[in-house]
Amino acid sequence: FLSPETSLSAGISQSWIESTGDGDPTDRSLFKARGRINTRLSKYLRLLGDAEWRNENSSDIGRTEGLTAGAALEYKYRAFTFEAGWDYYDLSRTNTDTITSAFYLRLIRRF
Numbered sequence: 001f002l003s004p005e006t007s008l009s010a011g012i013s014q015s016w017i018e019s020t021g022d023g024d025p026t027d028r029s030l031f032k033a034r035g036r037i038n039t040r041l042s043k044y045l046r047l048l049g050d051a052e053w054r055n056e057n058s059s060d061i062g063r064t065e066g067l068t069a070g071a072a073l074e075y076k077y078r079a080f081t082f083e084a085g086w087d088y089y090d091l092s093r094t095n096t097d098t099i100t101s102a103f104y105l106r107l108i109r110r111f
Helices: none
Strands: 006-019 026-040 045-058 062-077 080-093 096-109
Antiparallel strands (some): 045 062, 080 096
């Protein structure tokens, strides 16, 4: 169920980079698919979430593939923002699998 207080966004991108410099030439292709949700729960409270799938192939570092995701609860009042969130990374890069999860707290004061 979506309300006027909720926004969704999604995107797909593909990029190719070829570089020739003083060293060896490198070729890189990068595919990304991402989605994001932002919903207002109350006057000062928001719920944020995002996910991104990436598939990168580079001639110098090899292939990187995997998912990154995150969720956060954000409280904004006047010039203060307090955010509690969680980030998740599951990436495979040329013979190395990395699965990382992090919980964070952030306090921001704007002037």
